[in-house]
Amino acid sequence: MVESALTARTAKVVTADSGQFACAEGDTLLRAALRAGVAATYECNSGGCGTCKFTPSEGKFEQVQDEPNGLTERDHRKGRMLACQSVPTGDCTVSLVLDPEASRAPTPQVRNGVVVDRRELTYDLTELTVQTHRPAPFLPGQFAMVSLAHKAADPMARLKAERAYSMSNLPNSDGIWQFQIKEVPGGAVSGHLARTATEGTRLVLDAPYGHAYLKDTGRDILCIAGGSGLAPMVSVARGLSERADAQERSLLFFYGGRAVRDLCAEEFVTEAADRLHDVTLVEVLSEAEPDTWAGLTGFVHEVLERYEIPDLLRRDIYIAGPPAMTDAVVRLLVLEVQVSATNVYYDRFF
């Protein structure tokens, strides 16, 4: 139903460099560009990061969110908009910025799916396995826009209802997508999905998105995950372990939680251990009672600062977690330790 709705009518988008592509009715400018193979810059696809700013010169746009965090006062004054929040209402002319690096990622598509399995990982983290008819092409570390099918009656309703969730599994031809949903008090989609999605729940997935995917560099890897950022880091670890050179690659995996009841990374990290040269899991808890936890305590960036990683400057570093954690970790690595900013991969959602 949703898939056919997207092909009903199209708007023509003309770009400043005289390129053009079609935008299906109800699709955002960003998604239409990506679906057409136009590498518009973006990160979160959720209105938060501000990477997909563009300047319209002709045409009208409906906005998904009225006040997205990704736009500043200055942007408003200059008439800039977010491509991920702007749905063209007809033909338009825009100035889009293109990513100078061509992405290896598959182009995103909308798919209907159904929940086929549900597993509790912790008291508030649930793994959902979703089946789609068509294959599941993505790169380890990428995310999907997920909504409940009954809340996606029309494209705008779907855009307003959906949230980004990273896949924790690997791309496959069987159409299997795994997500880890954290129950967020008050979070409309998260709370609802985490509480009510059971076998048979129908979902709409629009995927894949994101740039913080496993790169082909041959370097050893440091993964830093917190909270529901575990899923993409698990996918990166699994992806690394499936590579032809896995036997020569080392993985250091940090996982930060609050208390002992948050711990759940071990099964995923040890799963990759046999095929990799070396795997170390470092778990860090910020609020653990001393009588329940003998391991490392503090915030992830604090422990990372004290932790001796001799080859840190030569590793690829992947980060996913709550904005405060990601920000603190990136500041430490790039500004203080002076890791090259180009070796640090994360998608900013803030």
Add this chain to the structure above:
Amino acid sequence: MAFELVTTLDELWEGDMESFDVGDKEILLIHLEGGEVIATQAICPHQQFELVEGELKNAELTCKAHLWRFDLNKCAGINPAHAKLARYPVRVDGDSIYVDPDGDTPKIAHS
């Protein structure tokens, strides 16, 4: 060469920066501690972020988005080192700051 009047030293104090539209370019003017005025691109060569929203410390400018850091004296990247910034010619005449927007083009860097 076409220098255009952009602003004045009275508007742009030492240690301050501000972005302006000059000709067809978006240009960031920085009045460094010590007095020199630098004109560079307003948008980070990495992605679509205004450098004016970043942190300025002496001649070091850190973009707010991904913490790319630049040495404004050289208009070059500190981290990552391969990044480059445009540098537009500046002429200070009395209190007036003139910039030639045709003197360079904005740089784009891959990550």
